[in-house]
Amino acid sequence: MDWEERYADRMGWVRSLEIMDLIRLMSQRPLINFAAGLPDPAGFPVEALKDAADEVLTDDWRSALQYSEPEGYRPLRDWVAADLTRRGVPTSTDQVLIVSGSQQGIDLVARAFLQPGSVLLTEDPTYLSALPIFRSFGVEMSPLAMDDGGLDPDAAGAAMRQPGVKLLYTMANHHNPSGTTLSDDRRRPLLEHAAETGVPILVDEAYLDLRYEPGEPAPLAAAAPEIPILTVGTFSKTVAPAMRVAWLAGPAPVIERIGILKQLTDLHANPFTQRVVHRFLSAGHLPAQVDRLRSLYRGKRDVFLRALERNFGGRATWSRPAGGMFLMLRLPPEQSGTALLEKALEHGVAYVPGSLFYPSGDGENTMRLCFVSASAADIDEGVARLAQVVWS
Ligand SMILES: Cc1ncc(COP(=O)(O)O)c(C=O)c1O
Secondary structure, three states, X not given: OOHHHHHHHHHOOOOXXXXXXXXXXXXXXXXXXXXXXXXXXXXXXXXXXXXXXXXXXXXOHHHHOOOOOXXXXXXXXXXXHHHHHHOOOOOOHHHEEEEOOHHXXXXXXXXXXXOOOOEEEEEEOOOHHHHHHHHXXXXXXXXXXEEOOEXXXXXXXXXXXXXXXXXXXXXXXXXXXXOOXXXXXXXXXXXXXXXXXXXXXEEEOOOXXXXXXXXXXXXXXXXXXXXXXEEEXXXXXXXXXXXXXXXXXXXXXXXXXXXXXXXXXXXXXXXXXXXXXXXXXXXXXXXXXXXXXXXXXXXXXXXXXXXXXXXXXXXXXXXXXXXXXXXXXXXXXXXXXXXHHXXXXXXXXXXXXXXXXXXXXXXXXXXXXXOOOOOHHHHHHHHHHHHHHHHO
């Protein structure tokens, strides 16, 4: 049977990213890896998770190991609703769906709102692994330029008024890949454009809590809580990605419908890890855990920025993220992040070419660098190697 032909209509668009395959292959030998967006395992709260898992398997194993409610473990939904409310987004439990990673949240929202020919507005650059989701629905991507303050709300508003626009996907805090945070004065106008045009916004708050500058980060939705938007958040970055515990919040009727879609996909998120995460949260561990991650990652960011200054100062520019896990290095225009990758891998250092993150096809002279995974010594060595690759 010719499988290619059989699935061409539905899966013709599915391709692995050859560059990521190359990085994976090369990662099998020792490599300083600025490519993968992996949290530092030193930040995993192992002891608290051991206790939580033990308690769940002692007191609540019947439910934890059983099929479960499609919308998620109710006490965890209560916790998320209360947390959003505390952060200025009044939310009730029926406005929260627990999902198996925010990746699934993005996929479900795309399934709910997009079809072939729909226009999707997204930042340029945007989250690499959201792009194939949107492409899988045959959408037309309409990229919006960003500057150091994020999206221009009026340009986004004008784009929302174009025919066929069905969704805007944005990362307002500690953007992946650019590290940018949407400035305060742009938030309310962006949401007002959404309210006026009726274009739904999906805001991805994956990195909300990973902030290294003073001041508590606010979810985008808090800028105008009376304007309904969809927010996806995750415990992958603050607790551990292997839990696959994340949430989607928004208007109750939308959440209910998307909950039905989720049920078709995987019945429900993992009841065991949902309970473990809930015990962790209700034992009050999160604030100390977030503080610990902030100080660990702030230190690494600063080491990275100093290494860039030493090796690239005056010859390239880069973002200075207030939070998150990534920054973008912008080389002179004649340089290509794609073309340099193989040489970088030969020198034992990996990154992701920035152009992959740009739906517009721009960003050829950029590299996305993850600053949290490598040790401080490896950051110094890896950035020096990168400079050799670029300048020699
Ligand atoms: C911006 C963004 N959104 C969503 C995700 C998916 O995270 P998870 O599915 O683990 O919640 C990631 C992971 O790197 C991300 O960077």
